[in-house]
Amino acid sequence: MLISIDQVLTKDEVRQFRQELDASDWNDGAATAGTLAKSVKRNQQVADGSALAVRLGQHILRRLAATPLFISAALPRTIYPPKFNRYADGGTYGAHVDSALMFLPGSSQQMRTDLSATLFLAEPEEYDGGELEVEGPFGVQAVKLGAGDMVLYPSTSLHRVTPVTRGARVASFFWIESLVQDEGERTLLFDLDQSIQQMTPLVAPDDMRLLQLTGVYHNLLRRWAKP
Numbered sequence: 001m002l003i004s005i006d007q008v009l010t011k012d013e014v015r016q017f018r019q020e021l022d023a024s025d026w027n028d029g030a031a032t033a034g035t036l037a038k039s040v041k042r043n044q045q046v047a048d049g050s051a052l053a054v055r056l057g058q059h060i061l062r063r064l065a066a067t068p069l070f071i072s073a074a075l076p077r078t079i080y081p082p083k084f085n086r087y088a089d090g091g092t093y094g095a096h097v098d099s100a101l102m103f104l105p106g107s108s109q110q111m112r113t114d115l116s117a118t119l120f121l122a123e124p125e126e127y128d129g130g131e132l133e134v135e136g137p138f139g140v141q142a143v144k145l146g147a148g149d150m151v152l153y154p155s156t157s158l159h160r161v162t163p164v165t166r167g168a169r170v171a172s173f174f175w176i177e178s179l180v181q182d183e184g185e186r187t188l189l190f191d192l193d194q195s196i197q198q199m200t201p202l203v204a205p206d207d208m209r210l211l212q213l214t215g216v217y218h219n220l221l222r223r224w225a226k227p
């Protein structure tokens, strides 16, 4: 399932991010791709671990920690420090699947990638092309969101970024290891949690039906979460 989360960053925050990112050094993105992905990756990235990437990445992580929709959808255990990319002049990333396991930067600790995230840092009007196309059970879904909005998609999916033929597409991207590895179980928990959240203002706080559903949510989470 694809989940869009609006306004992870405000337009003001995006403007500040872009001032710094647009003035920063960009490296060839293919340098950090795996053997197979290297041949289809034509974009640029800010160096991992640079002071700018670390500072902006930490800002994104603080925002995500305070975004209930993200917590509900991802049930995150580990989040890869956000990276930053840019596609221009026909830049593209052909069809690929993200590596299943990744070393956390500067560490011997590995994480499993359950969810992939793109946080858009350019408005759709700024560039042509640059759709993130994700293959799912119901076909290909093309995603191009407003600046500050983010999409989450299963890391198991084949995906690509179509060529940017005008302007530049700037984004942050990263991966999440979830407490609930199975995509089907995670989606059931998300749907149940969202229904409970929507019902909560409509009934009394001690409504037995709501308490029971909340109990079901936590008992399923107890069953499926592997902390």
Ligand SMILES: O=C(O)CCC(=O)C(=O)O
Residues within 6 Å of the ligand: 085, 093, 098, 118, 132, 159, 161, 171, 173
């Ligand atoms: O730029 C994006 O939206 C996705 C990037 C991507 O798929 C990757 O770096 O693995």
Ligand SMILES: [Fe+2]
Residues within 6 Å of the ligand: 096, 097, 098, 116, 159
């Ligand atoms: Fe990818």
